[in-house]
Amino acid sequence: MEPSNSPVVDVRKNLAEVCRRVSAAAELAGRRGDAIDLVAISKFHGVEQIRLALDAGHRSFGENRVQEAQAKWPNLRDEFPDLVLHLVGPLQTNKAAAAVALFDVIQTIDRPKLAQAVVGHMAASGRRPNCMIQVNIGDEPQKAGISIAGLPELVAECTSGLGMPVVGLMCIPPAAEEPAPYFALLAKLAARHGLHQVSMGMSADYEAAIAFGATSVRVGSAIFGPRPSLGSAD
């Protein structure tokens, strides 16, 4: 196959390399490589690029915007029924219905109103995507996520209060800092709440995240190449 706009980026090769490094990092941490979910973040990349990863056998993907995901994924879903699609970007309450309809995992629950809306749409649609609570681990004013202080109450409201299927915690550490202490902290918070999944680590630091207990890493540019234009840090 020689598409005229043949991608400069070799997605298949990048994916194989990231998979290899995920396995190596897991082994180093005394964990099984297949215990780590490599979520390929395909935001800003088109269906052609995504298809290269699907054709290589990859099935776990993430997007950060509901509308963009709606444009790219419904057809691919029909074609690859076993794919698992994660929402990793901030979710507005008015897009909760669309998110419940499309995603298998919503990683960015960060406030009671959003949790209520998501659970309401779960009841209405019969779909129950797994959820994670996003923690503003570096206490940054511009970043999404519940504060560390507010986490116990939000976990209780989501689980005991709403019966939401909360499986773990997610975070994006401050961009300019050494991430390891933040990774360690998120893993500790998840354990404290009896949550088994920990989503942390991106292209620059997924191996460190695995060393500190990530069960899910979110890797975009190391697989798909640089994004056409970078959005905000989150």
Ligand SMILES: *Cc1c(COP(=O)(O)O)cnc(C)c1O
């Ligand atoms: C874009 C994005 C990623 C992937 O970032 P890379 O540095 O390209 O790997 C991970 N998590 C979230 C929430 C993102 O928005």
